[in-house]
Amino acid sequence: RKEVEQDPGPFNVPEGATVAFNCTYSNSASQSFFWYRQDCRKEPKLLMSVYSSGNEDGRFTAQLNRASQYISLLIRDSKLSDSATYLCVVNNQAGTALIFGKGTTLSVSS
Amino acid sequence: NAGVMQNPRHLVRRRGQEARLRCSPMKGHSHVYWYRQLPEEGLKFMVYLQKENIIDESGMPKERFSAEFPKEGPSILRIQQVVRGDSAAYFCASSPQGTGSYEQYFGPGTRLTVT
Numbered sequence: 001r002k003e004v005e006q007d008p009g010p011f012n013v014p015e016g017a018t019v020a021f022n023c024t025y026s027n028s029a030s031q032s033f034f035w036y037r038q039d040c041r042k043e044p045k046l047l048m049s050v051y052s053s054g055n056e057d058g059r060f061t062a063q064l065n066r067a068s069q070y071i072s073l074l075i076r077d078s079k080l081s082d083s084a085t086y087l088c089v090v091n092n093q094a095g096t097a098l099i100f101g102k103g104t105t106l107s108v109s110s
Numbered sequence: 111n112a113g114v115m116q117n118p119r120h121l122v123r124r125r126g127q128e129a130r131l132r133c134s135p136m137k138g139h140s141h142v143y144w145y146r147q148l149p150e151e152g153l154k155f156m157v158y159l160q161k162e163n164i165i166d167e168s169g170m171p172k173e174r175f176s177a178e179f180p181k182e183g184p185s186i187l188r189i190q191q192v193v194r195g196d197s198a199a200y201f202c203a204s205s206p207q208g209t210g211s212y213e214q215y216f217g218p219g220t221r222l223t224v225t
Contacts, residue, residue, distance in 0.1 A: 034213060043201055043216040044153065087152070096166035097143065097155035098203075098214060 001026050004101035006088050012107045017078045021104045023071040023088030030090040030099075033064055035073050038085045038103065047073075047086070078108045112137065114204050114217035115184075122223045123192050131187040131220045135204030142185045143214060144177060147199045159185055192224045 006023045013019050025033075033050035048055065050062040050071055061074040071088055085103040092099055115134040123129050135142050144156040155169040159179035170177065174192075179185040189196055199221050203214035 032212075041199075041221075043218050046213050046215065049213060092155070094166065096158045097169065098145075098153075099155065100145075100153040102152040 002101075003027060003099045004088055004090055006086075006101035006104045008102060008104060010105040010107055012109065013078055015078055015080060015108055015110050017108070018074065018076045019078060019106060020075075021073045021086055021088070021106075023073075023101055025069050025071065025088075025090045025099075027090070027093055027099075028066075028069060029093045031095065032091040033071055034089040034098070035060075035062055035071075036087040036089055036100075038087055040085075044087055044100075075106075078106075080108050080110060082106060083108045114139075114202055114215055116200075116202050116217035116220050118220060119218060120221050120223070122225060124225055125193055126191050129189040129192050129196070129222055131189075131200050131202075131222070132184040133187070133202030133204075133217060134184040135202075136215055139204035139206050139215075141205045141207060142179050143203045143205075144185075144187050145201045145203065145216075147201065147219075149198070153201065156187070189222075192222070194224050197222055197224045 004025050035047040036044040037047045038044045050064045054063045059076045063072045085105050087103045088101040089098050142159045145153040147153045157170050157177045158166040174190045176188045199219045201216050201219045203216045205212045205214045
């Protein structure tokens with residue numbers, strides 16, 4: 001089983017749509033969880049940390065289910081500028097590194 | 111506040127040459143991480159360093175690759191006798207403290223092409 005698994009997509013949605021990404025992780029000892037965004041040929045940029053209680057930042061909502069080892073990201077009212085690859089990230093058991101999923105590609109069209 | 115800086119941004123080496131990639135962390139950050147992204151692949155952890163110490167090198171290939179973060183100056187990732195399979199984007203990240211709940215911030219990367 002891969003350490004972090006994501007549906008690669010692509011997700012093709014119109015502007016204004018709501019889209020949800022899911023992610024599962026294999027190591028129950030992971031303590032930190034993040035969503036990063038990566039534009040083509042650019043560096044990953046932190047979108048948001050994910051907390052057990054769930055957290056929201058504007059149009060973005062992240063959820064964590066530790067029992068199911070499942071992380072989600074919801075994007076409401078999609079914008080053209082949201083087109084990117086979204087990376088689900090957890091820390092390793094030692095807490096010394098981040099483990100990245102391969103990413104889910106989102107394309108928002110007008 | 112300058113972000114993580116990496117240079118060069120693009121590096122072309124012939125097979126058998128050496129590649130040196132440099133990374134300066136964000137101001138106030140003392141922890142540096144190197145990741146590699148092969149074409150069409152996800153980012154893979156290579157090494158985690160603090161000043162003058164390698165903390166975790168579990169992701170480093172056993173041969174030809176080395177990393178350092180000296181007391182003064184940037185962190186260096188060194189690849190000796192490069193092969194075509196080393197062609198990738200190499201990203202450096204930094205954090206104010208060790209990864210636990212601390213986010214890592216990435217530099218723009220060095221794209222290495224081995225011809």
